[in-house]
Amino acid sequence: MVVDRRADFEASLTRTAELRGDQAGGALQRASLLRDAVHRFLKNRAAVAGAIAFLIMVVFVTITPWLSPHDPYAIDFGKAYLRPSWDHPFGTDDFGRDLFIRTALGGRVSILIGFAATVAIMLVGILYGSLSGFAGGALDNGMMRFLDALYGLPYLPFAILTLAIFGTVNFWTMVVALTVASWFTTARVMRGQIITLKENDYVRAANALGARWYRILFRHLLPNTLGVILIFVFLELPGVILGEAFLSFIGLGISAPKASWGTLAQEGYSSYLAYPYIIIIPSLCIGWLILSAFFVADGLRDALDPRSQEA
Amino acid sequence: MALLEVEDLRTYFKTREGEVRAVDGVSFSLEHSKMLGIVGESGCGKSVTVLSIMGLVQTPGRVVGGSAVFQGRDLVQLKGRELEDVRGHEIGMIFQDPMTSLNPTLTIGTQLTETLRRHLGMNKDQARKRAVELLEEVHIPNAARRLDDYPHRYSGGMRQRVMIAIAISCNPKLLIADEPTTALDVTVQAGVLDLLHELRSIHEMGVIIITHDMGVVAETADDIIVMYAGQIVEQATALDLFDRPEHPYTEALLEALPQVEGEGIREGRLRSISGRPPDLLDPPPACRFAPRCAYAGQDDCATVPPDLREIRPGHWVRSSHPTSERAAAPVGAR
Amino acid sequence: MLKFIIRRVAWTIPVILLVIFMTFLMMRQIKGNPFQVTERAVNEATQRTLDRKFHLDQPWYIQYAYYVKGVFTANLGPSLVQRDRDVNDVIKDHFPVSLKLGGLAMLWAVLVGIPLGIIAALKQNTKLDYAVMAVVNAGYALPNFLIATVLIYLFAVKWREHTPFPTNGWGGWETWVLPAAALGHAPMTFFARIVRGSMLETLQQDYIRTAKAKGLRWRRVVGLHVLRNSLIPAVTAAAPLLGFLITGSFIVEFVFGIPGIGRYFVNSVTARDYSVTMGITILLSMIIIFANLLVDILYGYLDPRTRDVRT
Numbered sequence: 001m002v003v004d005r006r007a008d009f010e011a012s013l014t015r016t017a018e019l020r021g022d023q024a025g026g027a028l029q030r031a032s033l034l035r036d037a038v039h040r041f042l043k044n045r046a047a048v049a050g051a052i053a054f055l056i057m058v059v060f061v062t063i064t065p066w067l068s069p070h071d072p073y074a075i076d077f078g079k080a081y082l083r084p085s086w087d088h089p090f091g092t093d094d095f096g097r098d099l100f101i102r103t104a105l106g107g108r109v110s111i112l113i114g115f116a117a118t119v120a121i122m123l124v125g126i127l128y129g130s131l132s133g134f135a136g137g138a139l140d141n142g143m144m145r146f147l148d149a150l151y152g153l154p155y156l157p158f159a160i161l162t163l164a165i166f167g168t169v170n171f172w173t174m175v176v177a178l179t180v181a182s183w184f185t186t187a188r189v190m191r192g193q194i195i196t197l198k199e200n201d202y203v204r205a206a207n208a209l210g211a212r213w214y215r216i217l218f219r220h221l222l223p224n225t226l227g228v229i230l231i232f233v234f235l236e237l238p239g240v241i242l243g244e245a246f247l248s249f250i251g252l253g254i255s256a257p258k259a260s261w262g263t264l265a266q267e268g269y270s271s272y273l274a275y276p277y278i279i280i281i282p283s284l285c286i287g288w289l290i291l292s293a294f295f296v297a298d299g300l301r302d303a304l305d306p307r308s309q310e311a
Numbered sequence: 312m313a314l315l316e317v318e319d320l321r322t323y324f325k326t327r328e329g330e331v332r333a334v335d336g337v338s339f340s341l342e343h344s345k346m347l348g349i350v351g352e353s354g355c356g357k358s359v360t361v362l363s364i365m366g367l368v369q370t371p372g373r374v375v376g377g378s379a380v381f382q383g384r385d386l387v388q389l390k391g392r393e394l395e396d397v398r399g400h401e402i403g404m405i406f407q408d409p410m411t412s413l414n415p416t417l418t419i420g421t422q423l424t425e426t427l428r429r430h431l432g433m434n435k436d437q438a439r440k441r442a443v444e445l446l447e448e449v450h451i452p453n454a455a456r457r458l459d460d461y462p463h464r465y466s467g468g469m470r471q472r473v474m475i476a477i478a479i480s481c482n483p484k485l486l487i488a489d490e491p492t493t494a495l496d497v498t499v500q501a502g503v504l505d506l507l508h509e510l511r512s513i514h515e516m517g518v519i520i521i522t523h524d525m526g527v528v529a530e531t532a533d534d535i536i537v538m539y540a541g542q543i544v545e546q547a548t549a550l551d552l553f554d555r556p557e558h559p560y561t562e563a564l565l566e567a568l569p570q571v572e573g574e575g576i577r578e579g580r581l582r583s584i585s586g587r588p589p590d591l592l593d594p595p596p597a598c599r600f601a602p603r604c605a606y607a608g609q610d611d612c613a614t615v616p617p618d619l620r621e622i623r624p625g626h627w628v629r630s631s632h633p634t635s636e637r638a639a640a641p642v643g644a645r
Numbered sequence: 646m647l648k649f650i651i652r653r654v655a656w657t658i659p660v661i662l663l664v665i666f667m668t669f670l671m672m673r674q675i676k677g678n679p680f681q682v683t684e685r686a687v688n689e690a691t692q693r694t695l696d697r698k699f700h701l702d703q704p705w706y707i708q709y710a711y712y713v714k715g716v717f718t719a720n721l722g723p724s725l726v727q728r729d730r731d732v733n734d735v736i737k738d739h740f741p742v743s744l745k746l747g748g749l750a751m752l753w754a755v756l757v758g759i760p761l762g763i764i765a766a767l768k769q770n771t772k773l774d775y776a777v778m779a780v781v782n783a784g785y786a787l788p789n790f791l792i793a794t795v796l797i798y799l800f801a802v803k804w805r806e807h808t809p810f811p812t813n814g815w816g817g818w819e820t821w822v823l824p825a826a827a828l829g830h831a832p833m834t835f836f837a838r839i840v841r842g843s844m845l846e847t848l849q850q851d852y853i854r855t856a857k858a859k860g861l862r863w864r865r866v867v868g869l870h871v872l873r874n875s876l877i878p879a880v881t882a883a884a885p886l887l888g889f890l891i892t893g894s895f896i897v898e899f900v901f902g903i904p905g906i907g908r909y910f911v912n913s914v915t916a917r918d919y920s921v922t923m924g925i926t927i928l929l930s931m932i933i934i935f936a937n938l939l940v941d942i943l944y945g946y947l948d949p950r951t952r953d954v955r956t
Contacts, residue, residue, distance in 0.1 A: 249896060
């Protein structure tokens with residue numbers, strides 16, 4: 001489990017919401033706000049480096065399988081445990097399969113699961129959080145109590161339980177398992193955002209003018225949370241990818257011959273004394289992705305919060 | 312000898328865009344038990360001036376020149392530890408926002424007694440006893456009981472009183488108040504100001520009070536300095552300044568002050584000052600007020616910087632067009 | 646303060662009930678009757694006796710009530726797979742190991758992470774700061790199965806002549822060091838990061854300027870005024886971290902072959918020993934709930950503002 005960094009973002013995001021509220025009036029202002037944010041993001045070297053690193057990894061896992069001459073599933077014991085070379089940049093595994101292409105394919109699985117689970121987490125969290133924040137009153141109170149109760153629960157045991165309920169591990173059950181106990185923070189932050197934005201004059205004005213509730217929610221509130229949602233995508237992604245890797249590593253991953261980075265690391269673990277590169281390479285890929293997502297999230301936060309500029 | 316003698320003080324901030332001369336050659340002196348008001352818009356360098364004297368300027372700011380001699384010692388040259396011995400002991404300071412100036416996680420008692428213990432070497436019990444007296448002195452009811460409360464239980468006005476109690480706890484010779492009433496409700500402001508005056512006469516302190524509000528210093532300050540864009544533009548006794556302001560900026564400030572009663576109430580609307588304070592990254596080359604001045608443009612004051620000169624005994628002004636030298640109202644004046 | 650604590654403690658009871666309920670619900674989804682699918686298959690007469698004995702002939706809410714009673718009387722029922730063993734036995738055997746491992750890891754995280762964060766903040770934008778943050782960022786991103794493997798590879802294999810650490814097992818102190826470091830590494834980097842960030846923010850606060858204006862020694866300004874405020878976020882983060890230390894130990898226990906509860910949890914899932922799975926899940930959740938409780942009380946102590954408003 002990746003250490004939860006989402007909570008530290010709460011305060012600054014609420015502040016950002018207040019600021020955005022002040023300025024969120026017309027579409028024109030919103031556009032210039034967006035331009036400022038993009039400008040600030042591009043000036044942040046760490047964030048840009050993170051974004052580029054992230055893209056490089058995505059490109060790598062996307063195009064490598066098309067370009068590589070090797071068959072990722074062809075077993076050839078004569079080529080087992082070849083060290084990294086020109087022909088096999090990442091070496092081969094115990095079955096003689098090329099690890100370069102297998103790492104790329106594993107990355108596809110990891111990243112796709114990561115994105116799918118992140119989207120699921122965002123959907124549940126946004127739905128729950130904005131409903132709670134928008135409704136207010138007793139419903140909000142009850143829903144928050146429920147969240148408080150669940151807050152901090154370790155998500156891995158619940159993910160494992162979920163997989164046990166399904167009885168099989170495939171792409172979708174993995175996504176559900178990773179979502180089940182991971183959406184609490186998103187919901188809390190979304191509620192905070194909605195509540196802060198709701199206090200703004202333009203929402204009050206819309207209310208006073210008799211706008212329907214769904215118009216206020218979808219037209220005035222949710223569009224103003226897009227930035228935060230974007231940040232959260234990059235905050236959730238590392239946790240989800242790492243969670244999947246952990247599950248795969250302890251043998252609860254997607255079944256062979258398909259593999260994710262976690263599965264590859266597990267395979268490498270059995271022979272790490274003699275062939276450490278087999279575990280190191282997929283682990284570094286995970287680290288690469290997590291770190292780049294982390295810098296992107298940081299950069300996005302700073303870009304959207306004009307006050308958090310550091311010298 | 313004066314209590315505090317500031318000479319050509321310069322504090323610059325190095326930023327990515329360039330060097331900001333927040334305080335650019337400020338000189339003044341303060342006698343024992345006198346009260347000096349420093350007036351100006353926000354960003355004119357009045358706060359940075361006193362923070363420089365206290366050695367509290369934060370990076371990227373730095374005092375790059377000048378001196379501030381307090382009781383024979385130049386505070387600018389003092390080492391960190393020596394300065395620490397002066398701060399809070401011989402010079403007390405209170406700040407603008409009492410809501411954020413007290414540590415939210417420590418009791419009022421702790422924050423009050425730590426100064427006493429640090430500078431006067433009191434033990435715990437002595438310090439507590441003295442702390443109660445101090446809270447009573449700043450008119451906090453139930454002082455003994457409220458010592459163990461945390462700041463969030465105090466209202467804004469009460470917190471500022473606590474700040475004052477901390478500042479005067481070691482009987483300083485000089486009290487610096489940086490916008491002490493700005494963040495307070497109007498109804499509370501007068502009380503805090505009265506308290507400051509009361510304590511000043513009891514403790515015989517020199518006081519520097521910084522404000523953007525002429526009204527705050529009008530009745531009580533002995534001398535007044537008007538600052539603009541990092542420089543002093545006018546300096547005089549309070550009476551003279553209010554009676555016969557010389558600098559066009561001071562005039563404008565006074566015109567912007569609402570009057571409720573008294574002789575010679577101005578007719579009509581309040582005046583605002585047109586334009587904005589200059590960008591200190593790239594200040595006007597000569598007179599910094601020239602771009603906003605109604606009298607500029609008739610001579611070379613926009614190219615040759617005017618000096619701070621004594622226009623009559625005790626009244627200094629930095630302008631080519633002081634009121635008393637103006638022949639007549641300029642053509643097309645406001 | 647006392648009122649605050651009492652209210653806070655009372656609040657944990659419905660939370661525990663809710664968590665048990667959710668786990669209970671999840672477990673019921675796995676299959677109807679545990680005795681029909683496990684290796685302990687029995688004939689019909691015995692089945693009925695067993696059903697009666699374990700109240701399985703009762704409706705679900707009665708079962709739930711019995712289970713809650715079991716939790717509060719510390720009797721979690723028998724293991725479904727291992728003959729003659731109760732869930733209690735399993736926990737008694739394996740939990741202390743995990744607790745010790747988690748405690749040591751937490752100790753490592755606090756003792757190393759907090760000072761690192763403080764140093765980095767006080768030396769902001771110096772080479773020291775950059776070096777610390779580089780290590781912290783790398784450590785944050787790398788999955789702990791890699792860190793565990795690398796630690797073993799270096800200390801227990803490559804330099805084994807010079808170090809007393811074995812590659813796996815659980816016994817004397819020398820067997821604790823590597824697992825605790827591997828498990829504590831991520832929270833350590835987390836503490837370092839969060840303490841650095843909040844210290845930098847605290848140093849900018851008005852009340853720190855006040856403390857300086859009072860002429861306090863720098864030591865006291867940092868040691869009391871800055872530290873007290875900047876440790877609050879670290880304390881808040883400690884409860885989810887405890888969850889991390891217990892659930893994250895799945896991996897570390899797996900890699901180091903430590904007979905802890907995390908490893909046993911995974912085993913119970915694969916062996917379909919559901920009563921054990923459920924017992925451990927509830928145990929872990931209760932630990933998190935109590936950690937949250939502890940943190941809230943500690944928080945109330947550190948930040949007096951919360952005492953007056955929070956429940």
